[in-house]
Amino acid sequence: MLIVLCTTEIISWGILYYAFPVLLPTISSQTGWPQAAITAGFSASQVVACRR
Numbered sequence: 001m002l003i004v005l006c007t008t009e010i011i012s013w014g015i016l017y018y019a020f021p022v023l024l025p026t027i028s029s030q031t032g033w034p035q036a037a038i039t040a041g042f043s044a045s046q047v048v049a050c051r052r
Helices: 003-031 035-051
Strands: none
Touching: 003 035
16 A cells, blocks of 8 residues: 555656646747746745645
């Protein structure tokens, strides 16, 4: 059970962090926001999440 939980946790964090750079151009083109602003927002959300 612990091995399954550890594996799914690693995969879910990997999807979270590796999907963002892949989706960044699409998000930018659909919203019209600069990629730097989107990346700053993502970084800020991670800082807020760590402080909880």
